[in-house]
Amino acid sequence: MAADTILIRGLKGIPEILPGMNLGGKILAALELAGIGAAGGAEPASPQGAIIVVVAQKVVSKSEGCLIRLDDVVPSVQAQAWADAHQKDPRVVEVVLRQARRVVRMDRGILIVETHQGFVCANAGVDTSNAPDGTVVLLPPDPDKSADDLRRVLEAACGRQVGVIISDTFGRPWRLGLTNVAIGVSGLSPFIDYRGQVDSSGRSLQATMMATADELAGAAELVMGKTAGIPAALIEGFHGGRATGSGREMIRPPEGDLFR
Amino acid sequence: MAADTILIRGLKGIPEILPGMNLGGKILAALELAGIGAAGGAEPASPQGAIIVVVAQKVVSKSEGCLIRLDDVVPSVQAQAWADAHQKDPRVVEVVLRQARRVVRMDRGILIVETHQGFVCANAGVDTSNAPDGTVVLLPPDPDKSADDLRRVLEAACGRQVGVIISDTFGRPWRLGLTNVAIGVSGLSPFIDYRGQVDSSGRSLQATMMATADELAGAAELVMGKTAGIPAALIEGFHGGRATGSGREMIRPPEGDLFR
Numbered sequence: 002m003a004a005d006t007i008l009i010r011g012l013k014g015i016p017e018i019l020p021g022m023n024l025g026g027k028i029l030a031a032l033e034l035a036g037i038g039a040a041g042g043a044e045p046a047s048p049q050g051a052i053i054v055v056v057a058q059k060v061v062s063k064s065e066g067c068l069i070r071l072d073d074v075v076p077s078v079q080a081q082a083w084a085d086a087h088q089k090d091p092r093v094v095e096v097v098l099r100q101a102r103r104v105v106r107m108d109r110g111i112l113i114v115e116t117h118q119g120f121v122c123a124n125a126g127v128d129t130s131n132a133p134d135g136t137v138v139l140l141p142p143d144p145d146k147s148a149d150d151l152r153r154v155l156e157a158a159c160g161r162q163v164g165v166i167i168s169d170t171f172g173r174p175w176r177l178g179l180t181n182v183a184i185g186v187s188g189l190s191p192f193i194d195y196r197g198q199v200d201s202s203g204r205s206l207q208a209t210m211m212a213t214a215d216e217l218a219g220a221a222e223l224v225m226g227k228t229a230g231i232p233a234a235l236i237e238g239f240h241g242g243r244a245t246g247s248g249r250e251m252i253r254p255p256e257g258d259l260f261r
Numbered sequence: 262m263a264a265d266t267i268l269i270r271g272l273k274g275i276p277e278i279l280p281g282m283n284l285g286g287k288i289l290a291a292l293e294l295a296g297i298g299a300a301g302g303a304e305p306a307s308p309q310g311a312i313i314v315v316v317a318q319k320v321v322s323k324s325e326g327c328l329i330r331l332d333d334v335v336p337s338v339q340a341q342a343w344a345d346a347h348q349k350d351p352r353v354v355e356v357v358l359r360q361a362r363r364v365v366r367m368d369r370g371i372l373i374v375e376t377h378q379g380f381v382c383a384n385a386g387v388d389t390s391n392a393p394d395g396t397v398v399l400l401p402p403d404p405d406k407s408a409d410d411l412r413r414v415l416e417a418a419c420g421r422q423v424g425v426i427i428s429d430t431f432g433r434p435w436r437l438g439l440t441n442v443a444i445g446v447s448g449l450s451p452f453i454d455y456r457g458q459v460d461s462s463g464r465s466l467q468a469t470m471m472a473t474a475d476e477l478a479g480a481a482e483l484v485m486g487k488t489a490g491i492p493a494a495l496i497e498g499f500h501g502g503r504a505t506g507s508g509r510e511m512i513r514p515p516e517g518d519l520f521r
Contacts, residue, residue, distance in 0.1 A: 005270065005271060005484065006268065006269065006270045006271075006484065007268070007269040007270075007483055007484055008266065008267075008268055008269075009266065009267040009268075009269070009480070010265065010267075011265055106519045106520075108519050109517075111519060113519070120435075121434070121435035122435075130469070170469070173433050173434070173435075174381070174433070174434055174513070174518060174519070174520035174521075175380075175381035175382075175433075175512070175513050175518060175520065175521075176442065176472060176475065176511055176512065176513055177452070177470070177472065177510070177511050177512065177513045177514075178451070178452050178470050178471055178472025178473075178475065178511065179469060179470065179471055179472060180440075180471070180472050180475050180476050180479070181476070182436065191438070192437070192438050193486075195487045195488065198487070198488050199488070209390070209430070209439060209487055210437070210438050210439065211430070211438055211439055211482065212436060212437065212438025212439060212440050213438075213483065215436065215438065215440050215479070216440050216441065216479035216480060216482055216483055217483065219440070219475070219476035219479045219480065220267070220269070220476060220479065220483065222476055223267055223473065223477065223480065223499060224265065224266065224267055226453075227455045227458070227469055227471070228455065228458050228459070251436055251437050251438060252435070252436065252437065253434070253435050253436055253437045254437075257369075258434060258435060259366045259368050259369070259371060259373070259434070260366075260434035260435065260520050261434075261435075
């Protein structure tokens, strides 16, 4: 199941993305720069030619216009109180609370919520970095649909199998530092499931379902960085094979989650 | 800070590792097969020639003899009761509890503990897969020291900078599936710290410290798999630069952790 060799490249030449911009077209141009050209009417290449494109959530959100102008936001009493207590912008706190289906923890200045999409993360994924002046960037309303839409554009133009992952930067309990994870997935399975397979001694493997899409998203982050203007990466050599899959199915169902 | 292109290869030819075996020597032989040869008396190569070697915890543990024979384990009353309630081997449960400094959750058949090393993970990292018959494999007592020891061996023989990561497979709240993380680190910083840097609009980035070593460990998992007998991977092209670093510092301090 595992690949032999994986090559990960940052996709260069993608301009600053503004609302309404054709993100798929910009990624296609960057893929061509990287030698993954348009194939015209050619047959789709073999799975060996499959590629995975990882795209940062922020440029997806911007292209979809998922921005809020802070001047238009009137903070609630709750948002104002939390902001006062922790030196935050009350309008940003208000936006975060509006993106939350439920507050998971609100303690020591940290606000962890379950978003309307179902993700559990700090500040509902609302981000002020790399946002146009006076605005904040929200998560896309349906990252799997965003991934689907991009995959169709890229596959049609490249004439080969393309998997698309929309990645975002999340923290996690117990370990310091953030990692990129897959919030939207299209064209590949987000998991490799080893359950029922046997180890080298013939014993069946313990419950082992690897969150491959998260590992791919994290791997792509290594070439994307935060300040280098590389909002997408190309992964070659990972033979996951065409599959239906989504980022939604990577969310642990609440009834099996001991930390909500 | 981010690399342009990263190449990840599974290291082939490493035999089944048994207690007392010279793991560093086996990895060196596999590196030579991969074209990373011994350099004799040559000067250490430039940082561009730096490599990262990711090694699965299980072979490190085996080489260090971190195995427990289950026939030697007498389960406590607590271990027996938990095992009975959840169809587990009471001797394995006993081993898990002995590896625990503290139980974080013991609910719905899931046992999450803080290990003596400080990691919060399921079953204290005790593993029955790929273990010799009648035994279980424990985490190495000091994975950073294991990484240091390996790094010294590899660097001396290869004549270039080597970073070593000992990886293990952990679950996490909120998201399904497991990912590989770095439990031991030597010769590189486990983080890239963007705090204080500015985004493309000149705004300082929000608290963003990327857990690079975890992303590298996860990336390596993509070529290691669970059943393919590839217990180590080679990562080229990641210009982290020589740094002191440890896996220990990736553990979130309890006072800043809302989920203990």
